Amino acid sequence: MGDTVHQDGLGEPDALDRLWTPHRMAYLRGENKPADETPGECPFCRIPRLPDEEGLVVHRGRLTYAVMNLYPYASGHLMVCPYRHIADYTETTDEEAADMADLTRTAMRVIRSVSGAQGFNVGMNQGSVAGAGIAAHLHQHVVPRWGGDTNFMPVIGRTKTLPQLLTETRALLAEAWPLGS
Incomplete structure:
Protein backbone atom coordinates (compact mmCIF):
# COMPACT_ATOMS: atom_id res chain seq x y z
CA MET A 1 0.00 0.00 0.00
CA GLY A 2 2.59 2.58 1.08
CA ASP A 3 2.64 5.94 -0.64
CA THR A 4 1.39 4.95 -4.13
CA VAL A 5 -0.72 7.49 -5.98
CA HIS A 6 -4.09 6.47 -7.36
CA GLN A 7 -5.08 7.83 -10.78
CA ASP A 8 -7.75 10.47 -10.10
CA GLY A 9 -7.92 9.11 -6.55
CA LEU A 10 -10.02 6.11 -7.66
CA GLY A 11 -9.30 2.40 -7.75
CA GLU A 12 -5.97 0.65 -7.44
CA PRO A 13 -2.95 1.85 -9.43
CA ASP A 14 -1.96 -0.47 -12.28
CA ALA A 15 1.18 1.29 -13.60
CA LEU A 16 -0.27 1.47 -17.12
CA ASP A 17 -0.24 4.61 -19.24
CA ARG A 18 -3.50 5.76 -20.76
CA LEU A 19 -3.95 6.88 -24.36
CA TRP A 20 -7.39 8.44 -24.41
CA THR A 21 -9.37 8.06 -27.65
CA PRO A 22 -12.75 9.66 -26.97
CA HIS A 23 -13.59 9.76 -30.70
CA ARG A 24 -14.04 5.96 -30.52
CA MET A 25 -17.06 6.35 -28.23
CA ALA A 26 -19.24 7.11 -31.25
CA TYR A 27 -18.26 3.71 -32.65
CA LEU A 28 -18.74 1.91 -29.34
CA ARG A 29 -22.17 3.48 -28.85
CA GLY A 30 -23.19 2.46 -32.36
CA GLU A 31 -23.77 6.03 -33.52
CA ASN A 32 -24.31 6.49 -37.25
CA LYS A 33 -24.95 2.79 -37.68
CA PRO A 34 -28.20 1.69 -39.29
CA ALA A 35 -30.71 0.60 -36.70
CA ASP A 36 -32.84 -1.13 -39.32
CA GLU A 37 -32.94 -1.80 -43.02
CA THR A 38 -33.70 1.83 -43.94
CA PRO A 39 -31.40 2.62 -46.91
CA GLY A 40 -31.34 6.42 -46.43
CA GLU A 41 -30.11 6.17 -42.83
CA VAL A 57 -14.19 8.42 -50.70
CA VAL A 58 -11.05 7.33 -52.51
CA HIS A 59 -12.65 6.29 -55.81
CA ARG A 60 -16.13 6.00 -57.31
CA GLY A 61 -16.76 3.08 -59.62
CA ARG A 62 -19.82 2.42 -61.73
CA LEU A 63 -21.62 0.20 -59.17
CA THR A 64 -19.30 0.34 -56.15
CA TYR A 65 -16.97 2.80 -54.43
CA ALA A 66 -13.83 2.69 -52.26
CA VAL A 67 -13.89 4.56 -48.95
CA MET A 68 -11.45 4.91 -46.04
CA ASN A 69 -12.43 3.00 -42.91
CA LEU A 70 -13.23 5.50 -40.15
CA TYR A 71 -11.94 3.02 -37.55
CA PRO A 72 -8.97 1.44 -39.36
CA TYR A 73 -7.06 -1.64 -38.30
CA ALA A 74 -4.01 -0.32 -40.16
CA SER A 75 -3.02 2.79 -42.08
CA GLY A 76 -4.61 2.64 -45.53
CA HIS A 77 -7.49 0.36 -44.44
CA LEU A 78 -10.33 0.97 -46.86
CA MET A 79 -13.58 -0.68 -47.83
CA VAL A 80 -15.27 -1.38 -51.14
CA CYS A 81 -19.05 -0.91 -50.97
CA PRO A 82 -21.86 -1.26 -53.49
CA TYR A 83 -23.98 1.85 -53.91
CA ARG A 84 -27.06 -0.34 -53.61
CA HIS A 85 -28.21 -1.01 -50.05
CA ILE A 86 -27.86 -4.77 -49.70
CA ALA A 87 -26.66 -6.76 -46.70
CA ASP A 88 -25.40 -10.03 -48.15
CA TYR A 89 -22.85 -10.86 -50.81
CA THR A 90 -25.28 -13.34 -52.36
CA GLU A 91 -27.59 -10.40 -53.13
CA ARG A 112 0.95 -1.15 -52.41
CA SER A 113 2.33 1.57 -54.71
CA VAL A 114 1.72 4.35 -52.17
CA SER A 115 2.71 2.60 -48.95
CA GLY A 116 4.80 -0.44 -49.85
CA ALA A 117 2.30 -2.81 -48.21
CA GLN A 118 3.76 -6.32 -48.06
CA GLY A 119 0.46 -8.16 -47.80
CA PHE A 120 -3.28 -7.70 -47.31
CA ASN A 121 -6.22 -8.99 -45.37
CA VAL A 122 -9.26 -8.86 -47.66
CA GLY A 123 -12.69 -9.94 -46.57
CA MET A 124 -16.30 -9.43 -45.59
CA ASN A 125 -18.01 -10.02 -42.27
CA GLN A 126 -21.49 -11.19 -43.17
CA GLY A 127 -23.96 -10.44 -40.38
CA SER A 128 -23.44 -8.97 -36.93
CA VAL A 129 -22.71 -12.41 -35.43
CA ALA A 130 -19.79 -12.68 -37.87
CA GLY A 131 -18.38 -9.34 -36.74
CA ALA A 132 -19.97 -6.90 -39.19
CA GLY A 133 -20.09 -3.50 -37.52
CA ILE A 134 -22.60 -2.32 -40.10
CA ALA A 135 -24.41 -5.50 -41.12
CA ALA A 136 -27.19 -3.83 -43.10
CA HIS A 137 -24.90 -2.69 -45.95
CA LEU A 138 -22.39 -4.98 -47.63
CA HIS A 139 -18.76 -3.86 -47.53
CA GLN A 140 -15.43 -5.56 -48.18
CA HIS A 141 -12.38 -4.65 -46.12
CA VAL A 142 -8.97 -4.16 -47.73
CA VAL A 143 -6.39 -3.98 -44.93
CA PRO A 144 -2.72 -3.47 -45.85
CA ARG A 145 -0.14 -5.35 -43.78
CA TRP A 146 3.60 -5.05 -43.17
CA GLY A 147 6.05 -7.37 -41.46
CA GLY A 148 5.97 -6.62 -37.74
CA ASP A 149 2.93 -4.33 -37.97
CA THR A 150 1.23 -6.18 -35.13
CA ASN A 151 3.65 -5.29 -32.40
CA PHE A 152 3.34 -4.79 -28.66
CA MET A 153 1.12 -1.71 -28.96
CA PRO A 154 -2.18 -3.49 -29.75
CA VAL A 155 -1.24 -6.69 -27.93
CA ILE A 156 0.17 -5.33 -24.69
CA GLY A 157 -0.59 -1.61 -24.93
CA ARG A 158 -4.10 -2.23 -26.32
CA THR A 159 -3.47 0.77 -28.60
CA LYS A 160 -3.35 1.08 -32.37
CA THR A 161 -0.87 3.48 -33.88
CA LEU A 162 -1.58 5.07 -37.24
CA PRO A 163 1.15 7.21 -38.77
CA GLN A 164 -1.11 9.36 -40.92
CA LEU A 165 -4.46 11.14 -40.71
CA LEU A 166 -7.31 9.52 -42.67
CA THR A 167 -7.72 12.63 -44.84
CA GLU A 168 -4.04 12.53 -45.81
CA THR A 169 -4.16 8.82 -46.62
CA ARG A 170 -7.36 9.31 -48.65
CA ALA A 171 -5.72 12.09 -50.69
CA LEU A 172 -2.63 9.95 -51.43
CA LEU A 173 -4.70 6.96 -52.52
CA ALA A 174 -7.15 9.03 -54.57
CA GLU A 175 -4.27 10.78 -56.35
CA ALA A 176 -2.58 7.45 -57.15
CA TRP A 177 -5.80 5.76 -58.36
CA PRO A 178 -5.50 5.08 -62.11
CA LEU A 179 -7.86 7.01 -64.35
CA GLY A 180 -10.69 5.03 -65.91
CA SER A 181 -10.64 2.20 -63.38
Whole structure:
Protein backbone atom coordinates (compact mmCIF):
# COMPACT_ATOMS: atom_id res chain seq x y z
CA MET A 1 0.00 0.00 0.00
CA GLY A 2 2.59 2.58 1.08
CA ASP A 3 2.64 5.94 -0.64
CA THR A 4 1.39 4.95 -4.13
CA VAL A 5 -0.72 7.49 -5.98
CA HIS A 6 -4.09 6.47 -7.36
CA GLN A 7 -5.08 7.83 -10.78
CA ASP A 8 -7.75 10.47 -10.10
CA GLY A 9 -7.92 9.11 -6.55
CA LEU A 10 -10.02 6.11 -7.66
CA GLY A 11 -9.30 2.40 -7.75
CA GLU A 12 -5.97 0.65 -7.44
CA PRO A 13 -2.95 1.85 -9.43
CA ASP A 14 -1.96 -0.47 -12.28
CA ALA A 15 1.18 1.29 -13.60
CA LEU A 16 -0.27 1.47 -17.12
CA ASP A 17 -0.24 4.61 -19.24
CA ARG A 18 -3.50 5.76 -20.76
CA LEU A 19 -3.95 6.88 -24.36
CA TRP A 20 -7.39 8.44 -24.41
CA THR A 21 -9.37 8.06 -27.65
CA PRO A 22 -12.75 9.66 -26.97
CA HIS A 23 -13.59 9.76 -30.70
CA ARG A 24 -14.04 5.96 -30.52
CA MET A 25 -17.06 6.35 -28.23
CA ALA A 26 -19.24 7.11 -31.25
CA TYR A 27 -18.26 3.71 -32.65
CA LEU A 28 -18.74 1.91 -29.34
CA ARG A 29 -22.17 3.48 -28.85
CA GLY A 30 -23.19 2.46 -32.36
CA GLU A 31 -23.77 6.03 -33.52
CA ASN A 32 -24.31 6.49 -37.25
CA LYS A 33 -24.95 2.79 -37.68
CA PRO A 34 -28.20 1.69 -39.29
CA ALA A 35 -30.71 0.60 -36.70
CA ASP A 36 -32.84 -1.13 -39.32
CA GLU A 37 -32.94 -1.80 -43.02
CA THR A 38 -33.70 1.83 -43.94
CA PRO A 39 -31.40 2.62 -46.91
CA GLY A 40 -31.34 6.42 -46.43
CA GLU A 41 -30.11 6.17 -42.83
CA CYS A 42 -27.17 3.89 -43.55
CA PRO A 43 -23.71 5.53 -43.48
CA PHE A 44 -22.70 3.60 -46.61
CA CYS A 45 -25.75 5.06 -48.37
CA ARG A 46 -25.03 8.60 -47.08
CA ILE A 47 -21.31 8.65 -47.92
CA PRO A 48 -21.73 8.70 -51.74
CA ARG A 49 -23.92 11.83 -51.41
CA LEU A 50 -21.03 13.71 -49.75
CA PRO A 51 -18.04 15.35 -51.46
CA ASP A 52 -15.19 12.82 -51.71
CA GLU A 53 -12.98 14.57 -49.14
CA GLU A 54 -15.78 14.82 -46.59
CA GLY A 55 -16.97 11.24 -47.07
CA LEU A 56 -13.37 9.94 -47.29
CA VAL A 57 -14.19 8.42 -50.70
CA VAL A 58 -11.05 7.33 -52.51
CA HIS A 59 -12.65 6.29 -55.81
CA ARG A 60 -16.13 6.00 -57.31
CA GLY A 61 -16.76 3.08 -59.62
CA ARG A 62 -19.82 2.42 -61.73
CA LEU A 63 -21.62 0.20 -59.17
CA THR A 64 -19.30 0.34 -56.15
CA TYR A 65 -16.97 2.80 -54.43
CA ALA A 66 -13.83 2.69 -52.26
CA VAL A 67 -13.89 4.56 -48.95
CA MET A 68 -11.45 4.91 -46.04
CA ASN A 69 -12.43 3.00 -42.91
CA LEU A 70 -13.23 5.50 -40.15
CA TYR A 71 -11.94 3.02 -37.55
CA PRO A 72 -8.97 1.44 -39.36
CA TYR A 73 -7.06 -1.64 -38.30
CA ALA A 74 -4.01 -0.32 -40.16
CA SER A 75 -3.02 2.79 -42.08
CA GLY A 76 -4.61 2.64 -45.53
CA HIS A 77 -7.49 0.36 -44.44
CA LEU A 78 -10.33 0.97 -46.86
CA MET A 79 -13.58 -0.68 -47.83
CA VAL A 80 -15.27 -1.38 -51.14
CA CYS A 81 -19.05 -0.91 -50.97
CA PRO A 82 -21.86 -1.26 -53.49
CA TYR A 83 -23.98 1.85 -53.91
CA ARG A 84 -27.06 -0.34 -53.61
CA HIS A 85 -28.21 -1.01 -50.05
CA ILE A 86 -27.86 -4.77 -49.70
CA ALA A 87 -26.66 -6.76 -46.70
CA ASP A 88 -25.40 -10.03 -48.15
CA TYR A 89 -22.85 -10.86 -50.81
CA THR A 90 -25.28 -13.34 -52.36
CA GLU A 91 -27.59 -10.40 -53.13
CA THR A 92 -25.07 -8.77 -55.49
CA THR A 93 -25.67 -8.87 -59.20
CA ASP A 94 -22.94 -10.37 -61.35
CA GLU A 95 -22.01 -6.82 -62.39
CA GLU A 96 -21.81 -5.59 -58.76
CA ALA A 97 -19.66 -8.57 -57.74
CA ALA A 98 -17.34 -7.94 -60.71
CA ASP A 99 -17.12 -4.22 -59.88
CA MET A 100 -16.31 -5.03 -56.23
CA ALA A 101 -13.58 -7.44 -57.36
CA ASP A 102 -12.10 -4.90 -59.80
CA LEU A 103 -12.06 -2.09 -57.20
CA THR A 104 -10.54 -4.44 -54.61
CA ARG A 105 -7.72 -5.43 -56.98
CA THR A 106 -7.08 -1.81 -57.91
CA ALA A 107 -7.17 -0.77 -54.24
CA MET A 108 -4.50 -3.35 -53.45
CA ARG A 109 -2.30 -2.12 -56.31
CA VAL A 110 -2.73 1.52 -55.30
CA ILE A 111 -2.12 0.93 -51.60
CA ARG A 112 0.95 -1.15 -52.41
CA SER A 113 2.33 1.57 -54.71
CA VAL A 114 1.72 4.35 -52.17
CA SER A 115 2.71 2.60 -48.95
CA GLY A 116 4.80 -0.44 -49.85
CA ALA A 117 2.30 -2.81 -48.21
CA GLN A 118 3.76 -6.32 -48.06
CA GLY A 119 0.46 -8.16 -47.80
CA PHE A 120 -3.28 -7.70 -47.31
CA ASN A 121 -6.22 -8.99 -45.37
CA VAL A 122 -9.26 -8.86 -47.66
CA GLY A 123 -12.69 -9.94 -46.57
CA MET A 124 -16.30 -9.43 -45.59
CA ASN A 125 -18.01 -10.02 -42.27
CA GLN A 126 -21.49 -11.19 -43.17
CA GLY A 127 -23.96 -10.44 -40.38
CA SER A 128 -23.44 -8.97 -36.93
CA VAL A 129 -22.71 -12.41 -35.43
CA ALA A 130 -19.79 -12.68 -37.87
CA GLY A 131 -18.38 -9.34 -36.74
CA ALA A 132 -19.97 -6.90 -39.19
CA GLY A 133 -20.09 -3.50 -37.52
CA ILE A 134 -22.60 -2.32 -40.10
CA ALA A 135 -24.41 -5.50 -41.12
CA ALA A 136 -27.19 -3.83 -43.10
CA HIS A 137 -24.90 -2.69 -45.95
CA LEU A 138 -22.39 -4.98 -47.63
CA HIS A 139 -18.76 -3.86 -47.53
CA GLN A 140 -15.43 -5.56 -48.18
CA HIS A 141 -12.38 -4.65 -46.12
CA VAL A 142 -8.97 -4.16 -47.73
CA VAL A 143 -6.39 -3.98 -44.93
CA PRO A 144 -2.72 -3.47 -45.85
CA ARG A 145 -0.14 -5.35 -43.78
CA TRP A 146 3.60 -5.05 -43.17
CA GLY A 147 6.05 -7.37 -41.46
CA GLY A 148 5.97 -6.62 -37.74
CA ASP A 149 2.93 -4.33 -37.97
CA THR A 150 1.23 -6.18 -35.13
CA ASN A 151 3.65 -5.29 -32.40
CA PHE A 152 3.34 -4.79 -28.66
CA MET A 153 1.12 -1.71 -28.96
CA PRO A 154 -2.18 -3.49 -29.75
CA VAL A 155 -1.24 -6.69 -27.93
CA ILE A 156 0.17 -5.33 -24.69
CA GLY A 157 -0.59 -1.61 -24.93
CA ARG A 158 -4.10 -2.23 -26.32
CA THR A 159 -3.47 0.77 -28.60
CA LYS A 160 -3.35 1.08 -32.37
CA THR A 161 -0.87 3.48 -33.88
CA LEU A 162 -1.58 5.07 -37.24
CA PRO A 163 1.15 7.21 -38.77
CA GLN A 164 -1.11 9.36 -40.92
CA LEU A 165 -4.46 11.14 -40.71
CA LEU A 166 -7.31 9.52 -42.67
CA THR A 167 -7.72 12.63 -44.84
CA GLU A 168 -4.04 12.53 -45.81
CA THR A 169 -4.16 8.82 -46.62
CA ARG A 170 -7.36 9.31 -48.65
CA ALA A 171 -5.72 12.09 -50.69
CA LEU A 172 -2.63 9.95 -51.43
CA LEU A 173 -4.70 6.96 -52.52
CA ALA A 174 -7.15 9.03 -54.57
CA GLU A 175 -4.27 10.78 -56.35
CA ALA A 176 -2.58 7.45 -57.15
CA TRP A 177 -5.80 5.76 -58.36
CA PRO A 178 -5.50 5.08 -62.11
CA LEU A 179 -7.86 7.01 -64.35
CA GLY A 180 -10.69 5.03 -65.91
CA SER A 181 -10.64 2.20 -63.38
